[in-house]
Amino acid sequence: MEKSKTIVEAILQAKKCVITSHKSPDGDSIGSSLALYHFIHALGKEATICHPDEAPGFLKWMQGADQIHSFEMEPEFVVNELVTADLIFCLDYNSADRVGKDLQSVLEQATAQKIMIDHHLNPSDLCSIVVSETSVCSTAQLIFELIDHSGNLSLLNEPIAEAVYLGIMTDTGSFRFPSVQARTHEIAAKLIQAGLKHHQIHENVFDTNTLDRLRLRGYVMSERLEIIPDYPIAIISVTDEELQRFNHVKGDTEGLVNVALSIEGIKVAAFFSEKNGEVKISFRSKGAYEVNVLAHDHFDGGGHKYAAGGINYASLLETVEKFKSVVPTYF
Ligand code: 5GP
Ligand code: MN
Numbered sequence: 001m002e003k004s005k006t007i008v009e010a011i012l013q014a015k016k017c018v019i020t021s022h023k024s025p026d027g028d029s030i031g032s033s034l035a036l037y038h039f040i041h042a043l044g045k046e047a048t049i050c051h052p053d054e055a056p057g058f059l060k061w062m063q064g065a066d067q068i069h070s071f072e073m074e075p076e077f078v079v080n081e082l083v084t085a086d087l088i089f090c091l092d093y094n095s096a097d098r099v100g101k102d103l104q105s106v107l108e109q110a111t112a113q114k115i116m117i118d119h120h121l122n123p124s125d126l127c128s129i130v131v132s133e134t135s136v137c138s139t140a141q142l143i144f145e146l147i148d149h150s151g152n153l154s155l156l157n158e159p160i161a162e163a164v165y166l167g168i169m170t171d172t173g174s175f176r177f178p179s180v181q182a183r184t185h186e187i188a189a190k191l192i193q194a195g196l197k198h199h200q201i202h203e204n205v206f207d208t209n210t211l212d213r214l215r216l217r218g219y220v221m222s223e224r225l226e227i228i229p230d231y232p233i234a235i236i237s238v239t240d241e242e243l244q245r246f247n248h249v250k251g252d253t254e255g256l257v258n259v260a261l262s263i264e265g266i267k268v269a270a271f272f273s274e275k276n277g278e279v280k281i282s283f284r285s286k287g288a289y290e291v292n293v294l295a296h297d298h299f300d301g302g303g304h305k306y307a308a309g310g311i312n313y314a315s316l317l318e319t320v321e322k323f324k325s326v327v328p329t330y331f
């Protein structure tokens with residue numbers, strides 16, 4: 001990463017550094033943010049993490065997670081941090097609209113120098129320094145490269161290792177997607193050498209189900225999973241009422257779309273969930289099937305070829321019908 005020395009220099013010069021990521025944070029937003037946060041501390045500097053939304057419950061155990069501020073919980077604090085910062089990191093997203101309507105203009109108008117580190121296609125011109133590596137599996141891996149290429153590998157410690165590993169693990173389906181490179185495993189080895197207990201991370205993320213969460217997943221698989229006739233496409237849709245029936249908390253439906261994709265012969269999966277009159281959608285695909293264009297064209301979204309998402313401002317039923325109606329155009 002040729003810009004790594006410039007970026008570390010910017011951190012060392014900054015008076016107030018703020019780390020941002022996208023709405024509905026996933027493991028990579030949290031992992032890359034915490035990895036950079038702990039690295040900045042190891043450099044002897046400070047930073048504030050300001051995200052649009054709260055971290056999902058299943059990641060609250062992470063070292064430093066209690067230092068994540070969110071616009072959702074502390075709107076005034078977060079706006080003030082962005083306005084008064086002189087350095088803002090934009091991690092794991094490629095354009096300002098990904099922080100949500102409320103924060104977008106604050107971010108765009110903030111006078112700080114902005115640095116984007118991301119792995120999504122088509123980075124916007126929001127930031128003056130852009131590290132956009134679309135062939136790299138996760139932003140967390142790019143934070144590791146920043147540390148390594150700037151000559152700071154000696155600062156790698158266990159909290160950084162934990163955060164980098166978490167980001168890589170969650171964005172690669174536990175090291176299985178094609179995006180995993182030999183380098184990804186080299187990095188994992190270095191993280192373990194730095195004191196990482198990798199089995200603990202897997203346990204904390206995957207072996208902490210609540211009974212409600214498992215029952216919701218069982219219900220969804222048995223009652224809400226359907227295959228679109230004549231297409232290799234599986235969809236799941238859940239209503240607000242159904243989520244509430246199982247005392248749904250953030251993260252409970254994480255990964256269900258991949259379970260739909262795991263059906264033999266299925267190439268595309270979509271997951272629709274309703275909340276406050278909006279429908280959030282996750283798309284996954286494999287092989288020659290790509291979903292980011294469809295997400296962009298019809299659902300105000302985007303993402304990677306094989307993992308994309310979007311939103312629709314209509315009922316769940318209408319949203320599913322809309323998806324079914326555009327299927328023939330894309331697949
Ligand atoms: P997920 O299904 O896990 O929410 O999102 C998968 C991927 O799709 C994310 O990593 C992100 O790249 C993309 N994505 C999800 N939701 C949106 C959205 O509303 N807008 C855009 N542009 N991309 C999204
Ligand atoms: Mn990511």
